[in-house]
Amino acid sequence: MADADLNVVTGAFGYTGRHITRRLLVRGKRVKTLTGHPDRPHEFGQRVTAVPYNFDNPKALTESLKGASVLFNTYWIRFSLKGLTFSKAVENSRTLIKAAENAGVRRIIHVSITNPSVDSPFPYYRGKAEVEKIITQSKMSYVILRPNVLFGDEGILINNIAWLLRRSPIFAVPGSGEYKVQPMFVQDLADMAVNLAERDENIVLDAVGPEIYTFNDLVKMIGEKVGTKVSLVHISPEIFLKLANIIGKLVGDVILTKEEVEGLIADLLVSNQPPTGWTALSEWLSENNTWIGKQYMSEIKKHYSQSSQH
Numbered sequence: 001m002a003d004a005d006l007n008v009v010t011g012a013f014g015y016t017g018r019h020i021t022r023r024l025l026v027r028g029k030r031v032k033t034l035t036g037h038p039d040r041p042h043e044f045g046q047r048v049t050a051v052p053y054n055f056d057n058p059k060a061l062t063e064s065l066k067g068a069s070v071l072f073n074t075y076w077i078r079f080s081l082k083g084l085t086f087s088k089a090v091e092n093s094r095t096l097i098k099a100a101e102n103a104g105v106r107r108i109i110h111v112s113i114t115n116p117s118v119d120s121p122f123p124y125y126r127g128k129a130e131v132e133k134i135i136t137q138s139k140m141s142y143v144i145l146r147p148n149v150l151f152g153d154e155g156i157l158i159n160n161i162a163w164l165l166r167r168s169p170i171f172a173v174p175g176s177g178e179y180k181v182q183p184m185f186v187q188d189l190a191d192m193a194v195n196l197a198e199r200d201e202n203i204v205l206d207a208v209g210p211e212i213y214t215f216n217d218l219v220k221m222i223g224e225k226v227g228t229k230v231s232l233v234h235i236s237p238e239i240f241l242k243l244a245n246i247i248g249k250l251v252g253d254v255i256l257t258k259e260e261v262e263g264l265i266a267d268l269l270v271s272n273q274p275p276t277g278w279t280a281l282s283e284w285l286s287e288n289n290t291w292i293g294k295q296y297m298s299e300i301k302k303h304y305s306q307s308s309q310h
């Protein structure tokens with residue numbers, strides 16, 4: 001029988017996974033993490049055991065999940081790079097879900113995205129929908145949480161908009177900028193995940209914050225908080241991507257992908273359900289405006305550094 005106190009969290013030294021892990025430890029659970037960076041420095045000391053993902057060794061992956069009652073799954077990629085495509089990320093997720101099933105895990109708490117669809121033209125959203133389907137067809141009970149832009153201590157998008165605004169009051173917006181975003185506080189998401197793990201029923205829920213912004217208003221609001229009076233310049237998505245590519249080369253990162261820009265413009269980052277998060281981005285930014293955007297946060301540095309074992 002599964003040990004009720006052992007929970008496995010993917011990416012416990014990452015962003016969402018770290019906040020989930022903090023809460024589980026406070027509740028007295030034992031935590032093991034599956035990660036691509038088992039040697040990454042972290043805050044948990046001996047309290048969290050780290051094992052590599054082992055997607056290419058399903059037997060070892062199943063072994064590492066044995067004895068766990070709940071799997072918190074944050075595994076996904078933001079863009080294809082170095083052979084790790086969205087199809088491969090779906091296959092890795094399938095291997096992980098199957099391994100959890102075979103190991104006797106009771107419940108999976110999975111972090112997805114708002115508006116996933118198997119018919120989506122965007123591989124990110126299509127892949128997310130495929131993974132949701134694998135989960136709903138598994139033997140485990142499930143919670144699927146669908147956030148969009150996450151904000152908090154490692155929220156890359158909000159931080160990097162602030163970083164740009166601290167350097168220039170002129171901000172290029174793709175298209176009209178009238179499409180919407182509904183940012184969710186990462187700690188609200190972690191609270192939801194850990195609370196819903198205690199229940200038994202299957203749940204699929206948008207994890208979205210209490211404020212909805214047009215992209216124009218979001219940028220202006222972030223500017224206000226960091227003390228920059230913003231002038232927006234609206235340009236075509238194609239030119240925006242060229243510009244983002246140039247800045248990306250300068251900072252050694254991918255700022256925004258074509259797919260992310262198109263998803264944003266297609267209003268995929270907003271929900272038609274009532275808000276489930278309670279922390280307002282505007283208030284959080286007022287409390288965190290001394291540091292937000294002072295440093296650029298790099299996705300590439302985070303996931304493709306030397307110690308990575310993906």
Ligand SMILES: NC(=O)c1ccc[n+]([C@@H]2O[C@H](COP(=O)([O-])OP(=O)(O)OC[C@H]3O[C@@H](n4cnc5c(N)ncnc54)[C@H](OP(=O)(O)O)[C@@H]3O)[C@@H](O)[C@H]2O)c1
Nearest residue numbers: 011014015016035036037074075076111148149150303310
């Ligand atoms: N961050 C957001 O704003 C946001 C918005 C909407 C939805 N989500 C969803 O929320 C979940 C968690 O996001 P997060 O930002 O908290 O993720 P994260 O901590 O950066 O990463 C979560 C897990 O995925 C692995 N991973 C991420 N990128 C990878 C790559 N390129 N190659 C290999 N492994 C990779 C990480 O590996 P390591 O353990 O090695 O770090 C970690 O185990 C994801 O499913 C994401 O799609 C996030």
